[in-house]
Amino acid sequence: MELCFDVDKARNYKSHSQIARVLTEDWAVKNLFCISCNQSRLQAARDNTKVIDFICDKCSETYQLKSQSKTLGDKIVDAAYEPMIDSIKRNRTPNLFLLHYNSTNYCAENLLIVPRYFLTLSCIEARKPLSQNARRAGWIGCNIVLKEIPLDGKITIIKEREIISPESVRANYDRFRFLSEKKFDSRGWTADVLKVVRDLGKADFTLEELYAYDEQLQKLHPDNKHIRPKIRQQLQILRDKGIVEFKGSGTYRIV
Ligand SMILES: [Zn+2]
Known part of the structure; x- marks a missing residue:
């Protein structure tokens, strides 16, 4: 696993958010591995679904990547509230990679994975509806409240630039795989x-x-x-x- 992004990939982009998106996506397909089987790389999801970014072409496990340049805090902003609740109830949520990168040198600092079976109703919080003046007035988003997830559901892959072995990450995933059933x-x-x-x-x-x-x-x-x-x-x-x-x-x- 490489820590630093290939900054050449962003040379045609100007905005910070576009640069970050292009670089993290490129890094993800070159470095993220399946935690559910021994596949060493993931494929970018072809159908561009809103919630699934990557898929394992061996075991079909699905993944979403959320990346940010600030330290991972207690909450991660996610998409719409009701569809999230619905997908938890149907056991359809993807595994969640949470990446914290350094926006000065564009290198990964921390990376966690929350196994999909640890995403439960207890860790989802509704945000305030968007105000009347907003383009999508009344729309309700959600937060994933990381502190409501037990330690075992936040598996470290990179900790302050130190890379944990895939074998150890997969063993941690396996330990609670029974929850997925x-x-x-x-x-x-x-x-x-x-x-x-x-x-x-x-x-x-x-x-x-x-x-x-x-x-x-x-x-x-x-x-x-x-x-x-x-x-x-x-x-x-x-x-x-x-x-x-x-x-x-x-x-x-x-x-
Ligand atoms: Zn797999």
Whole structure:
């Protein structure tokens, strides 16, 4: 993987946004790899669909690239709200590459991938409708709230110009691949409980410590009347998949 973009590709462009688009797209097809299989390159999506930028021609996994010259913060601006919710409910969202590049030397600084199965209703936030004076008055966009996604759903590929091996990136993707077979609400619960486990910030934890988050989980799932049983159910799923271990008497450990 090369960190720096081929700036020659942008010599016929003047505007910053066009230059950035041309350079990041060119870099992406030369450097991004499939995280779901061993294919070393991705193809640019031919049909120019709004949400899918790249596709793996071996396993058909789909990808979207979002790039920005400022550091990746808590939120990523995405497209329209309702279609996003709809595609999450249908398990149709692509995997999301998030690229932070340096706009002075046009080199990649940081790159993450959010596996599509970690995009859940809990991490999508509606933005304010566009004002009456806007060309698309009333249109509602959305943000992807990265801090609502557990650590495991933000897989590092480049960290401050250091490149992580594809094998390690793919192993991290594989670990939670079981979520891709679940319906949106069920994988949403697993991700939310995993996030709470990760927020505790330690390897060993107790059920009581997780119960302290029941109000927070209730807000994310207002229709559910059985938050604590749901937490226990998700811990069993995480145990069955080898993510956490039961140590007995209400104590657990992250594997
Ligand atoms: Zn693939």
